[in-house]
Amino acid sequence: MIAEIGHFAVILALIASLIGATFPHVGIARNDDRLMILGGRMAYVQFVCMIVAFGALMYSYVISDFSVLNVATNSHSAKPLLYKIAGTWGNHEGSLLLWALMLSLFAAAVALRGKRLPLRFQSRAIAVQNLLGFGFLLFIVATSNPFERLDPVAIEGNGLNPLLQDPGLIFHPPMLYLGYVGLSAAFSFAVAALIEGEVSPAWARWVRPWTLAAWVLLTGGIALGSWWAYYELGWGGWWFWDPVENASFMPWLAATALLHSAIVVEKRDALKSWTILLAIIAFSLSLLGTFIVRSGVVVSVHAFASDPTRGIFILGFLAFVIGGSLALYAWRAPSLVPGGLFGMVSRESALVLNNILLSTFAGVVLVGTLYPLVLEAFDGSQISVGPPFFEFAAAVLMSPLVIALGFGPLLAWKRGNLSRAARILLPAFLAAVLGGIALTLSAGTGVVMTAFGFALALYLAVSVLLEIAGRIQLFKAPGKAFGRLRSLPRASWGMAFAHFGLAIVILGMTVSEAFTDETLTVLRPGEGAEVGDYVFTLKSVEGTTGPNYTAVRGTLDVTENGRLITVLTPEDRVYTNPVTNTTEASITPLFSGDLYAVIGESAGGGAWSMRLYFKPMISGLWVGSIMMMLGGLLSLSDRRLRIGSPEGRKKHASVKTAGGDQATKQPSSDTAAASAKVETPA
Amino acid sequence: MAKSGMKTRKKQRLLVMITGIVVLFAAVFLVLFAMGKDSLSLFLQPSGVQERQMEPGRHFRLGGLVAMESYSKAEDGLTHQFTVTDCVVDVPVVFKGLLPDLFREGQGIVSEGALNEDGVFVATTVLAKHDENYAPPGTMPTNTDACVHPGG
Numbered sequence: 001m002i003a004e005i006g007h008f009a010v011i012l013a014l015i016a017s018l019i020g021a022t023f024p025h026v027g028i029a030r031n032d033d034r035l036m037i038l039g040g041r042m043a044y045v046q047f048v049c050m051i052v053a054f055g056a057l058m059y060s061y062v063i064s065d066f067s068v069l070n071v072a073t074n075s076h077s078a079k080p081l082l083y084k085i086a087g088t089w090g091n092h093e094g095s096l097l098l099w100a101l102m103l104s105l106f107a108a109a110v111a112l113r114g115k116r117l118p119l120r121f122q123s124r125a126i127a128v129q130n131l132l133g134f135g136f137l138l139f140i141v142a143t144s145n146p147f148e149r150l151d152p153v154a155i156e157g158n159g160l161n162p163l164l165q166d167p168g169l170i171f172h173p174p175m176l177y178l179g180y181v182g183l184s185a186a187f188s189f190a191v192a193a194l195i196e197g198e199v200s201p202a203w204a205r206w207v208r209p210w211t212l213a214a215w216v217l218l219t220g221g222i223a224l225g226s227w228w229a230y231y232e233l234g235w236g237g238w239w240f241w242d243p244v245e246n247a248s249f250m251p252w253l254a255a256t257a258l259l260h261s262a263i264v265v266e267k268r269d270a271l272k273s274w275t276i277l278l279a280i281i282a283f284s285l286s287l288l289g290t291f292i293v294r295s296g297v298v299v300s301v302h303a304f305a306s307d308p309t310r311g312i313f314i315l316g317f318l319a320f321v322i323g324g325s326l327a328l329y330a331w332r333a334p335s336l337v338p339g340g341l342f343g344m345v346s347r348e349s350a351l352v353l354n355n356i357l358l359s360t361f362a363g364v365v366l367v368g369t370l371y372p373l374v375l376e377a378f379d380g381s382q383i384s385v386g387p388p389f390f391e392f393a394a395a396v397l398m399s400p401l402v403i404a405l406g407f408g409p410l411l412a413w414k415r416g417n418l419s420r421a422a423r424i425l426l427p428a429f430l431a432a433v434l435g436g437i438a439l440t441l442s443a444g445t446g447v448v449m450t451a452f453g454f455a456l457a458l459y460l461a462v463s464v465l466l467e468i469a470g471r472i473q474l475f476k477a478p479g480k481a482f483g484r485l486r487s488l489p490r491a492s493w494g495m496a497f498a499h500f501g502l503a504i505v506i507l508g509m510t511v512s513e514a515f516t517d518e519t520l521t522v523l524r525p526g527e528g529a530e531v532g533d534y535v536f537t538l539k540s541v542e543g544t545t546g547p548n549y550t551a552v553r554g555t556l557d558v559t560e561n562g563r564l565i566t567v568l569t570p571e572d573r574v575y576t577n578p579v580t581n582t583t584e585a586s587i588t589p590l591f592s593g594d595l596y597a598v599i600g601e602s603a604g605g606g607a608w609s610m611r612l613y614f615k616p617m618i619s620g621l622w623v624g625s626i627m628m629m630l631g632g633l634l635s636l637s638d639r640r641l642r643i644g645s646p647e648g649r650k651k652h653a654s655v656k657t658a659g660g661d662q663a664t665k666q667p668s669s670d671t672a673a674a675s676a677k678v679e680t681p682a
Numbered sequence: 683m684a685k686s687g688m689k690t691r692k693k694q695r696l697l698v699m700i701t702g703i704v705v706l707f708a709a710v711f712l713v714l715f716a717m718g719k720d721s722l723s724l725f726l727q728p729s730g731v732q733e734r735q736m737e738p739g740r741h742f743r744l745g746g747l748v749a750m751e752s753y754s755k756a757e758d759g760l761t762h763q764f765t766v767t768d769c770v771v772d773v774p775v776v777f778k779g780l781l782p783d784l785f786r787e788g789q790g791i792v793s794e795g796a797l798n799e800d801g802v803f804v805a806t807t808v809l810a811k812h813d814e815n816y817a818p819p820g821t822m823p824t825n826t827d828a829c830v831h832p833g834g
Contacts, residue, residue, distance in 0.1 A: 356701060360705050520780070580783065598780065603758075609760055
């Protein structure tokens, strides 16, 4: 009964989304407010229906209702409750239902928050959002019904892949999906702006919070996934350039670019057409990611069971959304009025460079991910593009980005002064060069790339601090510096946090990649192995049991210079339903790095194969990611974004110029024209 | 001023275009440069290895089933020997390290490495890939008729 209610709710949501996707356009054509408002209403209806549907599926999982095919295939009555709940989205149908739920959540949120927007624009945006919802719901109803009944009823379920029975499953997919789907808001706003033929600074101000929220969630989702892989897969890797990882990384790159180009639209009324395109691309990449994961076209650890009809459906939907929006772009974008001008050296140019590099990188990742598909289609041979390609591209494209990142915030809008910025950054360059040299000297030969990465991270970190110091005039007027620090807008803090977080991530990446100590060995209880400066001694190996598994657990003492640092207890678990075993690595994070131990199989005679690591500074990855997310949240909480209305904006815009930003004030006809355009309310 | 403004706008657009094109070309060059080196590895089943006459030392990925009763472990407790098969051709594999959790005889695996002079595939990594239905994509033999898959 519950499953039928869920199924019914999905169909209801489908109908609501179709009404919500079409009627607002009719309303605009007829100038009928009631029809326009209907879009928002339908978004609410859709959201409520999806909560009911998802709740119904979750309930079926919790009570282990094996008359539902999806539950019987993917769950088991002996599974801990938490994983019964999380198991709802640990499979194809459930994860799609989650996608659709998130999509309807964003549609409803746009409807709720969008009350401040002009009605026409708001209804267009919500209609687009509803259309996306319609596509996904149709996909669910037509090919992936999670509520399908099983007859005869299964007595017991197949169980959930033990690799997925981990707290990672509870947070990683929902967060990533929220991020993916969050980009739909930017997409809808872009399409609405194209239909309406108008992009104003106010538009950027509406889009930016959505993009920022999506970006924070994407960052969190990717970092969580990477962390999960790091501790769960048991070989200490955290990023494999797997197609599915790439699928989440591409939208992140595009969202990062969009975040920055939207600033230019908001502040300077320039780059409008490009920003619209970027908003379309960012969401398209999310959809493409879904296609890659769901269709099984690529060989990947994440692949769910592939089903050709699903692949074709998503491909069709993809073609419709991406093709349609790009066609609309080609048709309407030329009619957008170009906005403010800027000089070669300016904040705008720095942000343009940021955009070029980020989108090129996204393009390269896309080529690397899809190349195997193309090649297989043409000559039938299967290949895979490995990490060296992506790593090389990352080094080549991201290094200039990081260098430019130091300069960007120091340049003024419209026309900046490069040599002045370079003078300010001098200490950062010094720190980088000294750090790089020190690292090379202490580590010996063959670490050119590592020294370079290390230097980049130092440079970036110091330049962020210098920028803040400059802003609060720490060196010019130290007396009032603290007060100025406190009154810095949250957006500035956000930027500083995010950029500093990036520096920490780069530091963690480079150092852990280059200086990891790894030992593969066979130990008997009482024997020890040296890993870097640490000695891992196997104390004992014994059997243990968990709720739905039995395990072999090793106990290792880790000492440094005879002093006990920590006790590690890696496990090799055998899950009962289905019978599968997984290794549970044991990790102790220290300030200097992570101690990491994995127990393998018995090597006979009481000896066990073990893999032991010391991974220096790897925590930088997660700490840096958290800082980046914090930066995003701080920026999101900035008053200026919350106000978000065109009336408020004008006042703030004038405050902004008065506030300085060291703009070289050269009243020319260009500036006058540009500002006149800014003053015109949208 | 207005006229020069027009010029600047055009110049600016041109500059952005040129930068974009240069970066794009650099990217394409990068792709071409990287392709064909280590970063590109063929994915082959044992039959493919025989067909293509893979020379020793050439890096590729080998996918297939671990042949039944082919697995043995060397005395050091860390070196594993087994045969990967697509039921037509067998390729002997050695691997030093910890095998993945889902490694079993009869189970599909994907491993990376190269053949040595003796025609033994020396694996650097072994992945027991799997989807939710425990059938690793790309590891099932293409000619299943030749195969009596264990347990099915």
